Amino acid sequence: MPLLDVNDLTTHFHTRDGVVRAVDGVSFHLDRGETLGIVGESGSGKSVTCYSLLRLIPEPPGRIERGTAMFDGQDLLQMSPAELRRIRGRRISMIFQDPMTSLNPFLRISTQLIEALQTHQDISNKDALKKATAALEEVGIPEASKRVTGYPHEFSGGMRQRVMIAMALITEPDLLIADEPTTALDVTVQAQILDIIKQRQNDLGTAVILVTHDLGVVAGTCDRVLVMYGGQEMESGTAEQIFYAPRHPYTRALQKTIPSLQTKGQELYTIPGLPPDASKPATGCAFFPRCPYPKNRDPMGERPDLVDLGEGHCWAACGYCDSSAPIESVLAKADEAIVDPLPVEVETAR
């Protein structure tokens, strides 16, 4: 039985301007000790997916419309607030993008570290402080016994994110959800933080959900990957499948748009059009309006089925495009179709 099994998770926001379908029927599962990467651009619903699991969605306007999230045999989405409190911070922890706004600037690091411990365990102040110091040492903070009594502003950005990791892992949770943990950091510090997460994961056997927009980060850290777009799952599979045998047009196009150190000279591929507007949800595949693949019939209305390609590799099999064609030929055709490589964008944000 997987540690976490999410099925048809759907979270909508009921705003004055209409219903925003932030997450629209997403399913995935996660085994103990495994790392799942959720990749997508802004507005793809990757963060809302994570917040929904811990029921951190502000209600109203948000509402989890349907779906199940079985965590170790219990449905997180049906739990009472008291039951949830026993899980949050003890069995499932979360770290966020910006460590400064998620630490309380008025409280010492020690106070904040101990709080998580004493909420869930009957432990004396002295023992808790000892554990907090050890936790800081494990994430590589020098002179931990001195710095544990410091305030957040005395730490640099990278050091604060280390404190956040120490805090999230001090209760030795089964699952760690990391929402863009390195986006606000420099690349050299990002490499350090990813190493620490990996190392602590090995020590504790924690499963990790890593939310990111950076395919490079996913390649280096994740066992399996879920690609999201416009609140929908586009493709999921092992890192190998997603990077070396991507099936969905969006996954392919996304990989083509990223400049890498190997890209020389040639123009970068661009996905035509604009990111989806979640308040005007697509009835069919969310990526359809920007899909570069040739269409063989009008796609209105139907959501593509998730098709299993074997060995856990799934994709939203849009039946309207011939996505078995190699991407290079499609992209060449797409470029021809758009005479100007920069099409005039007629649509606006509103």
Next chain:
Amino acid sequence: MSGAEGSLAVVGDPREDLLVLDDVHTHFDLGRNFLSRESKGVVKAVDGVSLAVKEGEILGLVGESGCGKSTLSRTIIQLIRPTSGRVWFKGHELTAMNDAEVRRERIDFQMIFQDPYASLNPRMTVLDTLAEAVRTRHPDLKGDALRRRVAELLRTVGLNPAHMKRYPHEFSGGQRQRVAIARALAPEPKLIIADEPVSALDVSIQSQILNLLKRLVRELGLTMIFISHDLSVVRYISDRIAVMYLGRIIELGSAEDIIDHPLHLYTKALMSAIPEPNPRAERARERIVLSGDPPSPLDPPSGCNFWPRSPVPHDDRMKQVEPPFEEVLPNHWVAACPFCVSERVKAVEPA
């Protein structure tokens, strides 16, 4: 640091290159403590930069946050006057001019900023914003001729001229950055400084803007300094790359040389820290992991300023003496610290 005989600057020649910087320092004095009168220190944001930008090229400037990239760009256009050092633009020495003269020169350099939400006036339509910028170069242009010019600018950056009466909030992030680019082009500048122009954009939009900038520089014969913390983006767009660390340029060379044959240990470490979207390569790769965070420019380490983070221990001399910025291979400059610069140079030099 001394250059070749007869040359005014260490790197480049002010008579040939569009922009030349020679040993530029920009320091911010934090003042004195009110009671004790002790100095609060000096932030050495730019601490001895020598650089040349050739006409028609894209120079990428990379570095971590706090290394002084943005201060350097503001020093180049003299928004912040340097503490010492000289800056030439088109052969004229900007650092010797008074404010009024600099303002007249400034029409030839324009900036594009990271956040197009903050850099456009929300109360002005795109037409107003662009028309104002066009009239800095052509004060007499008005009416239909002015509109035609604005429409042309919008078309150049891939926007629909019919949208010129719209306000910035009616555009998406990528479109707004296009408006910001059009505004930078409006006064027909020679040099554009783009300060992290794609960092705030989604990956699928980022590639559109990168392609646009690259195409514009080629088609309009511009020169650009492209500032970013992302080496893979800089690699894509630049002809030459300058790597900055703690207020100094530590390596300068063609994009190929810097990426394929980096000399300085910091450049190598920076590159090995970039995660590649390739799981097999990622697993096989050996990283040069730097310890700690970038040090503060308030109290920078002396000597080769990379020593506190370097995996190769430095001797006492290099902790004291600033390494010279030397052209160790043709057109490939490096802060020649013997502990940071690779063995390859020594092997190649006798040839």
